[in-house]
Amino acid sequence: MNAHQSLALRQPIETLEAISPAATDADAMVRFDGISKTYPAYRGKPGVNALQNIDFVIPRGSITGVIGRSGAGKSSLVRLINGLEKPTTGRVIVDNSDISALAGRELRLAQRSIGMIFQHFNLLSSRTAADNIALPLEIAGWTKAEIKARVTELLALVGIADKHDRYPSELSGGQKQRVGIARALATRPSVLLSDEATSALDPQTTRAILDLLANINRELGVTIVLITHEMSVVRQLAKEVVVLDAGHVVESGHVADIFTHPRHPITQSFLAEVIGDSLPVSLASRIVPEPVEGGLAVIRVQVRGAGAGDTLVARLARELGLDVSLLSARIDEIGGQHVGSLTLGIPGGGGAATRTLAWLSQCQFSAERLGYVA
């Protein structure tokens, strides 16, 4: 009887615990609540399940990356946040209001607190930089004087105060995106959505734009949602990440956690883009499965975490008394954590290699024997 009672009591409490932190969470800027999005069949094309069972939270003030391959549902996801699309099931809560339930005038008012920047900038070619930035303010019904002051302020914020009267055709890609950012920020939104905003820019300009976004996040406290297929964007800017694949969230959490311990193949493939998981061709072509007289055992060690690989080779050489060769190495930093791999050459045949692997696993390193080279 007692046991039964306690069980009956415990269950609802557990359910509450699972739901209540998020339900009352003032720290959630955007919350996806059981979202699915299906596009119906149209003109002979079959229907598409773009998103399924999406549940996650974008923390207030964060920079959250949403990464996925083409067709993973990233664009649908971001369009649910600003109400350009309605979910088939579920709710999208933005700044404590259910944007998926709004329509007409109410929706338009809510959209003013959500800015968006685009891959192809989407500036009006008939308006100057200043007038493009003024557009959302005109739509929101600001007075001419207010608009003028705000536009000047915004141009300075994005660092193109001198481009006031330039038309988009006279601006470079980076400058156009700066105008786009200024326009998105014009109505002082609490969320800034970036839909592949740097995909059309060269690496140097991308870096400058990402720096600008980081500044905006820091100085204005705007929550930034980055939709991207580029690992470099997430790596440079995001603190939180959501990995999308085929309409499902396959992993989500802190960038450092996700990329130091990627579980899903798609996450691993994104990580491989940054750190590379293939051996140099000259090495890969010489690897054989059996030990070679006087050759080296090839061992790859995964490096994950702050400072993880710093002294590895030195310790290995000292503690096992081996002349370790460094065959190839790549270590990068994601979210303040070191992520990469070292490929080591261990002399002394199969026995030494086995001892090395045992030592590495004792020290919590993930390692594998790839073979042997002469």
Added chain:
Amino acid sequence: MSPELINLIIQATGESLFMVGVAALLGTAFGLPIGVFLATSRKGELFAAPAVNGALGIIVNATRSTPFIILVVAIIPFTRLVAGTSIGSTAAIVPLTIASTPFIARLVEAAIREVDGGLIETASSFGASPIQIVFKVLIPEALPGLLLALTLAVVSLLGYSAMVGAVGGGGSRRSRHPLRLPALHARHDAGRRRRADRAGAARSERGRLSGAPGQPTAAQSLIHIC
């Protein structure tokens, strides 16, 4: 050139400009909103109304594919209703407007459709209403295309104005010896004679329309003109 001829040219040019100018103005006034609507009312668009869009499209296509001279003749009763007469420059404005409206509407539609769909999405994303999108985004962005459309419309209106000249529209392309279109002028004459003898006029009109011996029918006369 004789002073008489010069006067005639000046007067006729004035009439041409008047007809074409007013028709272009009215055609734009009607054609622009219709064109914008056609460009924004398909399934999933700003003012989505696929049924209305389809119906309007059929009307526009039907009007555009009717040869102008046939249109002029066919709408004579309507012309008389609107302008009070079916002869002269003012009357000519009616068929010119009716012919140029769908023409301008289709050109406007094409120009508006040229505007990058991303801009509509952008404007929606910062909370613009459909009307704001039309006036702040679509029309300004399509302006070069719209001006081109208007130029094209004026040019083809000039061509059309020559044809209304053939049926008594006046203007620089007016024939010094207007072709006598039995059917048209029968109606015209009938109008004049109505006060005197309604029954007689009607009889005479019927007789001429059906092609009384010795008189060319309306259709034969039209072929002659074209």
